[in-house]
Amino acid sequence: MNKKNHLSVKTGFLFALPAVVYMLVFVGYPMIQNFILSVKNVDVYTFADASKQEFVGLKNYLELFDGEDSILLTAISNTLIFTVMSIFFQFFIGFGLALLFNKKFKGSSFFRGVTMISWLLPVTVAGLLFKFMFASKGGIINQLFMSLHLIDAPLEWLLEPKLAMIAIVVANIWIGIPFNMMLLITGLTTIPEEIYESSKLDGASKLQTLFLITIPMIKPAIMSVLTLGFVYTFKVFDLVWVMTKGGPINATELVSTYAYKLSFDQFQFSKGSAAANILFLILFVVGIFYIKLINDEEEVM
Amino acid sequence: MKKKMLSILLCLTMAAGVMTGCGGGSKNSGSQTASNQQAADGQTASNDQASNQASSDQPSSSTSAETVVIWDYFETDAQKNMMQDLINGFNESQDKYEATHVYVPFADYEKQLTLGMASGELPDLVILDGCGMASFIEMDLFGDVSSANIQWDEYMEGPMASTMADGKHYGIPFATNCTALFYNKDIFDAAGMAYPDENTTWEEFREMAKALTKDGVTGFGNAATGTDEGTFQCLQWLYTAGGDYQNIGAGIDAYKLMQEMVAEGSWSKDCVNWTQSDANNNFVARNLAMQQNGPWQIPGIEKDAPNLNYGVTVLPKKDASSGQATSILGGENMGAVKQDNMDGAIAFLEYYNRTDVMVECMKQYGSFPPKTEAAQDSYWTDDPIQKAFITQLDTSIPRGPSASWPAYSDAIQTGFQEVMISAKTPEKAAEDTQAAVDKVKAAEK
Numbered sequence: 001m002n003k004k005n006h007l008s009v010k011t012g013f014l015f016a017l018p019a020v021v022y023m024l025v026f027v028g029y030p031m032i033q034n035f036i037l038s039v040k041n042v043d044v045y046t047f048a049d050a051s052k053q054e055f056v057g058l059k060n061y062l063e064l065f066d067g068e069d070s071i072l073l074t075a076i077s078n079t080l081i082f083t084v085m086s087i088f089f090q091f092f093i094g095f096g097l098a099l100l101f102n103k104k105f106k107g108s109s110f111f112r113g114v115t116m117i118s119w120l121l122p123v124t125v126a127g128l129l130f131k132f133m134f135a136s137k138g139g140i141i142n143q144l145f146m147s148l149h150l151i152d153a154p155l156e157w158l159l160e161p162k163l164a165m166i167a168i169v170v171a172n173i174w175i176g177i178p179f180n181m182m183l184l185i186t187g188l189t190t191i192p193e194e195i196y197e198s199s200k201l202d203g204a205s206k207l208q209t210l211f212l213i214t215i216p217m218i219k220p221a222i223m224s225v226l227t228l229g230f231v232y233t234f235k236v237f238d239l240v241w242v243m244t245k246g247g248p249i250n251a252t253e254l255v256s257t258y259a260y261k262l263s264f265d266q267f268q269f270s271k272g273s274a275a276a277n278i279l280f281l282i283l284f285v286v287g288i289f290y291i292k293l294i295n296d297e298e299e300v301m
Numbered sequence: 302m303k304k305k306m307l308s309i310l311l312c313l314t315m316a317a318g319v320m321t322g323c324g325g326g327s328k329n330s331g332s333q334t335a336s337n338q339q340a341a342d343g344q345t346a347s348n349d350q351a352s353n354q355a356s357s358d359q360p361s362s363s364t365s366a367e368t369v370v371i372w373d374y375f376e377t378d379a380q381k382n383m384m385q386d387l388i389n390g391f392n393e394s395q396d397k398y399e400a401t402h403v404y405v406p407f408a409d410y411e412k413q414l415t416l417g418m419a420s421g422e423l424p425d426l427v428i429l430d431g432c433g434m435a436s437f438i439e440m441d442l443f444g445d446v447s448s449a450n451i452q453w454d455e456y457m458e459g460p461m462a463s464t465m466a467d468g469k470h471y472g473i474p475f476a477t478n479c480t481a482l483f484y485n486k487d488i489f490d491a492a493g494m495a496y497p498d499e500n501t502t503w504e505e506f507r508e509m510a511k512a513l514t515k516d517g518v519t520g521f522g523n524a525a526t527g528t529d530e531g532t533f534q535c536l537q538w539l540y541t542a543g544g545d546y547q548n549i550g551a552g553i554d555a556y557k558l559m560q561e562m563v564a565e566g567s568w569s570k571d572c573v574n575w576t577q578s579d580a581n582n583n584f585v586a587r588n589l590a591m592q593q594n595g596p597w598q599i600p601g602i603e604k605d606a607p608n609l610n611y612g613v614t615v616l617p618k619k620d621a622s623s624g625q626a627t628s629i630l631g632g633e634n635m636g637a638v639k640q641d642n643m644d645g646a647i648a649f650l651e652y653y654n655r656t657d658v659m660v661e662c663m664k665q666y667g668s669f670p671p672k673t674e675a676a677q678d679s680y681w682t683d684d685p686i687q688k689a690f691i692t693q694l695d696t697s698i699p700r701g702p703s704a705s706w707p708a709y710s711d712a713i714q715t716g717f718q719e720v721m722i723s724a725k726t727p728e729k730a731a732e733d734t735q736a737a738v739d740k741v742k743a744a745e746k
Contacts, residue, residue: 159574
């Protein structure tokens with residue numbers, strides 16, 4: 001290692017320093033506090049009296065997973081279903097729209113802008129709108145299905161556990177499509193026009209162009225859309241809180257809504273932070289996967 | 302190597318983004334509290350200015366008055382006016398203290414109080430839902446005001462109990478109410494049926510609801526949403542059936558009635574997502590022939606639907622041989638926040654304790670004064686609708702009181718929702734709810 005190289009490592013750390021300080025103060029400290037809280041027994045009875053607060057190890061975590069009727073396990077599986085379903089549809093619809101709006105046609109940039117509305121709308125407003133639309137009496141979705149003769153009687157969207165899950169997934173898909181679309185469009189614009197031209201000369205069909213050129217070329221964009229999408233869908237809170245509050249009977253309970261309920265409805269602060277930490281842990285793993293992915297891409301390039 | 306370090310850093314950044322989702326939630330709201338508090342301070346300041354100007358002829362008061370800040374979640378115009386009149390009255394009655402109030406949205410109320418305790422940003426007095434007070438007494442939010450010059454025995458037993466712990470007083474009941482049965486007279490007349498009254502039994506009530514369920518009208522509806530608002534309305538059915546909040550099995554007939562009526566279509570299944578306002582809106586819109594609700598809806602009905610021809614009676618009783626149905630006490634308490642100098646808070650409590658002040662407030666507010674005698678004011682007893690609530694109050698009981706009430710409430714309301722959407726049979730739901738309640742009881746200290 002010569003001197004010059006050594007210096008650049010030092011400068012590198014110097015540049016990273018502000019970020020590290022920021023992270024330690026605003027992320028590291030709350031995270032550690034949250035972890036400490038989760039291995040104590042702080043609840044309504046011990047909140048005021050610090051002498052009664054003691055370390056209980058992993059008791060809160062074990063209790064959350066305990067028993068066959070563990071709400072946390074239901075919440076985790078609900079969150080997974082919610083996330084996978086949302087991302088699946090968001091991605092395919094978003095990809096389709098990205099391909100469409102990547103073509104230059106009259107009004108394409110206008111309509112591309114209009115589709116962003118669902119992303120710009122505050123989530124609580126979107127949640128309320130969908131709550132009204134899914135109402136079993138007088139909701140527009142039931143009206144529509146009835147007039148198309150898809151159903152004979154109004155469906156109880158937010159009352160039947162399975163339908164309630166579908167309702168919140170549909171609402172979340174609608175909100176997330178523009179995000180997927182925009183990132184994928186950005187990816188698409190990086191593909192040089194020449195490649196398409198030469199493939200055309202070589203006689204590639206439309207499908208071949210899509211699967212052999214477009215998709216491999218924007219693979220990095222696709223991977224970031226999917227991982228980022230996973231992270232922000234996994235921690236959705238406001239939409240579900242507005243639409244169902246996790247009900248009926250925990251059918252749409254997500255880890256985020258459950259953690260909130262434990263902390264602020266039932267004052268079981270330690271248990272609530274334990275649930276939040278589990279959410280964090282799951283996403284941390286996804287995060288590592290994402291970093292690894294980015295690093296691999298860099299090495300290929 | 303460098304790349305490794307960077308990737309670890311980036312990894313942490315990702316994690317940071319994630320944490321804002323969960324742990325960060327409280328941080329965000331923390332800053333919100335701060336800004337609320339600032340807004341509050343701003344308001345206090347401007348109020349002070351206004352009152353200083355108003356009372357500029359008495360320079361002594363404007364310089365030395367200590368402020369008494371009150372938090373409330375009152376939203377309707379009637380409630381806001383009541384609060385302002387009460388505060389003006391207090392400020393004019395003496396010149397030592399200057400009261401002001403700060404609005405905090407109901408949905409955030411308990412969260413803001415919890416965060417306030419952590420940050421120390423708290424008012425002098427808190428007006429809060431009666432059943433939540435036990436939890437906050439346990440969390441040491443309130444201070445002992447037993448020494449105040451107040452005749453404690455004038456108050457009704459149930460509401461009073463919710464302001465106390467271990468024989469000490471932490472505030473006074475502010476307003477009291479309960480739910481009763483509203484019925485639409487026009488719908489009953491059109492069907493040629495007699496109105497429900499104090500002798501109506503569950504069986505008769507069920508027949509009425511069934512007969513009235515037609516032409517887009519549902520016989521009955523209440524608020525059964527999955528929060529304590531739902532518990533507040535559903536729990537009375539369990540008590541009337543013979544159970545209580547720790548003894549679910551004894552009230553299994555309530556589960557059976559609910560499940561059967563919902564299955565018949567005469568008890569709206571939408572109730573599972575309804576708040577009390579939702580139930581009332583449907584009653585006013587003539588979608589419901591009968592609803593369970595409280596007296597605070599009356600000013601709104603008079604304003605929005607002055608032509609609605611309705612009556613109120615006590616809730617149906619179990620059967621002919623049983624006594625009047627139980628109802629659950631609702632209403633607010635006013636708690637004094639623990640601090641070194643609580644004189645200002647106590648002065649305000651003593652002012653509100655004056656029967657004439659309390660009665661005047663409650664007329665505007667649409668609830669009843671929590672003093673036995675004050676509720677006998679002719680304003681209420683001469684009005685047939687108000688009178689029904691006064692009668693129902695006789696057999697009303699408080700929720701808990703227990704510091705673990707939120708956990709009890711959650712377990713109990715899950716049971717009601719399970720039977721209403723037929724996720725479980727009444728027997729299975731009773732068994733599971735009992736198990737959940739026992740678990741809460743075991744954790745209670």
